[in-house]
Amino acid sequence: MRKTRIAVAGMLGIAVLVGLAGCDLFAPQETKYITETSDGVSGTTGQVFVGNAVLVTSDGGVGNLVATLVNTDESSHHVTVQYGPANTTQEFTVEAGDSLQLGTPGDSIVLVEDPDVVAGALFPVSFQQADTTAITLDVPVLTGAQQPYSDLTPEKVKSSTLPSSG
Structure with missing residues (x-):
């Protein structure tokens, strides 16, 4: 039972990590492209x-x-x-x-x-x-x-x- 809880907690942690980083895997990072935000x-x-x-x-x-x-x-x-x-x-x-x-x-x-x-x-x-x-x-x-x-x-x-x- 204890091994099952550890395995489930580990899998849940990995799923959360992949879910949170998932957007970063497929979407380009816009902060790499800085543009002028002023008139000059x-x-x-x-x-x-x-x-x-x-x-x-x-x-x-x-x-x-x-x-x-x-x-x-x-x-x-x-x-x-x-x-x-x-x-x-x-x-x-x-x-x-x-x-x-x-x-x-x-x-x-x-x-x-x-x-x-x-x-x-x-x-x-x-x-x-x-x-x-x-x-x-x-x-x-x-x-x-x-x-x-x-x-x-x-x-x-x-x-x-x-x-x-x-």
């Missing part, structure tokens, strides 16, 4: 992650670059942002293990003046950490008419923040 685009240059980059414009011609630079390294890094036909550049320093927000009031701003900055378009912006390979992101151009971006138009950030580079 992201990428990595060296040890610096560029997150959720967008250009916000009012009427076109000038856009405010909004992005987050995240340094995943244990030492600080310089990041160069380059854009437009004149290859305009700005350089920022991101401290070790820290992040730097671009384009929000009170933070560093990058105003992109170019006739190709038109709402609905994609505008190429390059990011490069020191001597690593630059990445060029096709950054979406959005308008301040969308609620999350209403305070990020060039006119609003200009009046609240002075351009700077770290």
Whole structure:
């Protein structure tokens, strides 16, 4: 009788294990495929992650670059942002293990003046950490008419923040 109980308990345990893992045997794991869940685009240059980059414009011609630079390294890094036909550049320093927000009031701003900055378009912006390979992101151009971006138009950030580079 005791051997029968042990055998039944063992078979029940195996049945539960197979039942719980059964879906995993036949269905692909969706967590392997990460997609952007925001309006912006992201990428990595060296040890610096560029997150959720967008250009916000009012009427076109000038856009405010909004992005987050995240340094995943244990030492600080310089990041160069380059854009437009004149290859305009700005350089920022991101401290070790820290992040730097671009384009929000009170933070560093990058105003992109170019006739190709038109709402609905994609505008190429390059990011490069020191001597690593630059990445060029096709950054979406959005308008301040969308609620999350209403305070990020060039006119609003200009009046609240002075351009700077770290």
